[in-house]
Amino acid sequence: MIFDWDFAYSILPNLVDAVWVTIAATFWGFLLALGLGLVLALLRRSRFRLISWPVGFVIEFVRSTPLLVQIYFLYFVLPEFGLVMSPFLTGVIALGVHYAAYTSEVYRAGIDGVPKGQWEACVALDLSPYRTMRSVIVPQAIPPVVPALGNYLVAMFKDTPMLSAITVLELLQTAKIIGSQTFRYLEPLTMVGVIFLLLSLVASMMVRLVERRLAPAQSSPLLDYTK
Amino acid sequence: MSQIDMSAPPMVRFRNVSKAFGDLVVLDDLNLDVQPNEKVAIIGPSGSGKSTLLRVLMTLETIDSGVIEVDGEPLWHMRRGDKLVPASRGHLREMRKKIGMVFQQFNLFPHMTVLRNVTEAPIHVLGLSKEEARARAVELLEMVGLGDKLDSYPANLSGGQQQRVGIARALAMRPKVMLFDEVTSALDPELVGEVLTVMRRLAEEHDLTMLMVTHEMGFAREIADRVCFFDSGRIAEEGPPSVIFSDPKQDRTRAFLSAVLNSQ
Numbered sequence: 001m002i003f004d005w006d007f008a009y010s011i012l013p014n015l016v017d018a019v020w021v022t023i024a025a026t027f028w029g030f031l032l033a034l035g036l037g038l039v040l041a042l043l044r045r046s047r048f049r050l051i052s053w054p055v056g057f058v059i060e061f062v063r064s065t066p067l068l069v070q071i072y073f074l075y076f077v078l079p080e081f082g083l084v085m086s087p088f089l090t091g092v093i094a095l096g097v098h099y100a101a102y103t104s105e106v107y108r109a110g111i112d113g114v115p116k117g118q119w120e121a122c123v124a125l126d127l128s129p130y131r132t133m134r135s136v137i138v139p140q141a142i143p144p145v146v147p148a149l150g151n152y153l154v155a156m157f158k159d160t161p162m163l164s165a166i167t168v169l170e171l172l173q174t175a176k177i178i179g180s181q182t183f184r185y186l187e188p189l190t191m192v193g194v195i196f197l198l199l200s201l202v203a204s205m206m207v208r209l210v211e212r213r214l215a216p217a218q219s220s221p222l223l224d225y226t227k
Numbered sequence: 228m229s230q231i232d233m234s235a236p237p238m239v240r241f242r243n244v245s246k247a248f249g250d251l252v253v254l255d256d257l258n259l260d261v262q263p264n265e266k267v268a269i270i271g272p273s274g275s276g277k278s279t280l281l282r283v284l285m286t287l288e289t290i291d292s293g294v295i296e297v298d299g300e301p302l303w304h305m306r307r308g309d310k311l312v313p314a315s316r317g318h319l320r321e322m323r324k325k326i327g328m329v330f331q332q333f334n335l336f337p338h339m340t341v342l343r344n345v346t347e348a349p350i351h352v353l354g355l356s357k358e359e360a361r362a363r364a365v366e367l368l369e370m371v372g373l374g375d376k377l378d379s380y381p382a383n384l385s386g387g388q389q390q391r392v393g394i395a396r397a398l399a400m401r402p403k404v405m406l407f408d409e410v411t412s413a414l415d416p417e418l419v420g421e422v423l424t425v426m427r428r429l430a431e432e433h434d435l436t437m438l439m440v441t442h443e444m445g446f447a448r449e450i451a452d453r454v455c456f457f458d459s460g461r462i463a464e465e466g467p468p469s470v471i472f473s474d475p476k477q478d479r480t481r482a483f484l485s486a487v488l489n490s491q
Contacts, residue, residue: 117334123286124287126400128320135339
């Protein structure tokens with residue numbers, strides 16, 4: 001079997017359509033992971049054990065079970081309780097929640113890395129716990145962990161083919177369908193691999209760009225999130 | 228210099244306060260009254276509990292026993308009937324408004340401009356409008372000689388400038404008591420003077436109770452109303468600087484002063 005360039009060219013439009021689904025799932029999933037992860041990280045630090053313990057348990061639980069199981073659970077089990085979501089929305093939520101468990105640990109490391117003196121200055125200025133986090137701690141906790149968060153962006157992107165298990169028409173699912181219809185798998189699967197490679201490289205470059213913009217952490221007005 | 232009314236109720240009062248870190252006793256049944264407007268310098272060997280004294284006042288460390296009062300109210304306790312019960316978070320937050328602190332390591336917020344370092348707490352804690360907070364901050368920053376650095380970031384300032392921002396930031400909350408924890412110890416020698424100049428002005432022109440942990444003996448002698456020599460969690464000797472520095476009664480005080488003054 002040799003690589004048929006004409007066939008490859010003919011299926012390219014289908015794959016390009018599917019790329020957008022993959023990118024959209026990654027984008028919304030990562031947005032959810034970034035937001036929910038920060039919320040989980042902050043709740044886990046709560047001084048009320050009634051909050052911090054259950055949250056800690058949920059984080060450990062999500063991190064210790066396979067993403068595919070979580071995807072199936074959301075897709076096949078939740079409807080039995082009356083909660084029906086589209087495959088795409090299910091996939092975004094599964095990716096977002098799964099990676100939120102990881103990003104929450106990244107945020108936690110970032111928060112732990114803020115010097116003790118910063119917390120003490122907040123006490124001395126009588127800032128509320130909310131204001132301490134929002135104005136002082138979180139803006140300093142995030143820039144150092146951008147590379148780690150970026151790694152999870154790339155990792156999540158590469159996990160989107162799992163959504164093919166619940167019929168989301170992302171890249172892999174589309175390639176599989178092409179294969180089963182034409183009995184040619186070499187071209188579609190090769191192209192999927194190459195597309196993932198290219199997009200991963202682009203994503204890594206973007207992460208590095210963000211990192212570099214955040215680098216002069218001591219003096220950059222970019223960090224002034226609260227304005 | 229503002230007058231000290233010795234008959235007024237004390238601004239800060241330590242009554243039998245003890246504090247230990249494990250086996251290490253850092254405050255040992257401490258008693259200390261500080262009058263309103265009084266400037267007290269606290270000197271002593273390192274590890275003697277000087278900084279802890281300030282840190283328990285700023286509520287950065289808890290106390291094991293005893294009572295601290297600030298402005299007539301218990302700091303770590305609340306009155307309930309005749310009894311004292313442990314302070315609630317709300318009570319601590321109210322009490323902290325009376326106290327400001329300047330740190331050895333400045334602890335400025337590195338991601339905020341100088342102006343925002345000084346306006347953040349007045350806006351969000353005292354509820355000042357942005358304009359009011361800005362006006363207050365500009366006035367204070369001009370007083371400490373940094374009126375032209377409003378939009379700079381701490382990293383672009385010298386240590387002495389950063390510490391002067393630290394002083395302005397604490398003053399912006401209009402505290403009644405100011406705590407200075409070795410505020411010149413992290414500075415290069417040539418930058419110490421500018422910070423001491425600001426503190427001298429504060430002591431002379433403002434109605435502030437000041438507690439200063441310091442190694443600057445000349446400075447303590449010049450502006451303090453009283454010097455407390457701290458050793459092993461207790462005030463081993465106290466008195467006006469003229470007496471403590473010229474005619475100390477205790478051997479420990481004498482030994483400490485001769486060691487420090489010879490090295491300076």
